[in-house]
Amino acid sequence: PVDAMNPVKVAEAMHEAMERARRGEGPTFLEMKTYRYRGHSMSDAQHYRTKDEVEEYRKIDPITQVLDIIKEKKYATEAEIETIDQRVNDLVAECEKFAEESPFPEAQQLYDVVYEQENYPFIPHRL
Structure with missing residues (x-):
């Protein structure tokens, strides 16, 4: 399992899987665990979570994290x-x-x- 909300962890896991394959050690199954901000469909009222929960996850959005890294490293x-x-x-x-x-x-x-x-x-x- 990989915390897919963390782009660095995803890159590290992908790198490890690619290197494993290049060494001829076979395929790797990566389970990317991420958070879905919206419901499953238009009719999903999302009673199973709070708006505060969604907002907490938005604070660690992978896209925002990558943008922060790009700006910080001046890429x-x-x-x-x-x-x-x-x-x-x-x-x-x-x-x-x-x-x-x-x-x-x-x-x-x-x-x-x-x-x-x-x-x-x-x-x-x-x-």
Whole structure:
């Protein structure tokens, strides 16, 4: 298990797993334990936790921690971070627009490339 709310712990665990694999010692299973700020769905009233609990976890948000490290170590300036944020926001908006303006796929596509086995006898495998 890895505390996924701590980016340094995640990086250390990933590094250890990669080095293990490079030594030929096989794969590593990492359980990344993190906190979900929102409910499971629109209908989740989240009666199982308090607003104070959520706010406490927001104080250790991994994104904020990484940004603090970037600024502290002077890996990027505030202006560079803002530029990156804007590029990401623009890209997401472009993707949303493309998705919203694209037609729905044909229902048959539900069955395309579903099975790895190309000669699956029940549903034709198509690319």
